[in-house]
Amino acid sequence: MTEAAESKTFRLSRRLCVEITVGAGGMAVEWNPELPERLTPKELRRYRAARHEMLSRLAERVGGTVLVVER
Known part of the structure; x- marks a missing residue:
């Protein structure tokens, strides 16, 4: 069974x-x-905090590490 997004x-x-x-x-x-x-x-700081929160949730879902490359 697949978890919902x-x-x-x-x-x-x-x-x-x-x-x-x-x-x-x-x-x-x-x-x-x-x-x-x-x-x-300020928007960039808030975006990065939001992204961090959601990527932490994604890492919990996959049971591992999530890598982000920002250019």
């Missing part, structure tokens, strides 16, 4: 939200509205 929406600022979904297929991110060309430093 888990989603959570995070408000990064007045102008921007991100929904992060983790499941058997990995992680998916949806921006609302669309991803801006640049995030403010």
Whole structure:
């Protein structure tokens, strides 16, 4: 039996939200509205904290380590 994916929406600022979904297929991110060309430093910090929270959940699901490469 496959576990259902888990989603959570995070408000990064007045102008921007991100929904992060983790499941058997990995992680998916949806921006609302669309991803801006640049995030403010505060938005970037909040996004990274949200991503960390959801990747920790993904690691628990897979019972191992999750690697993120950011460029």
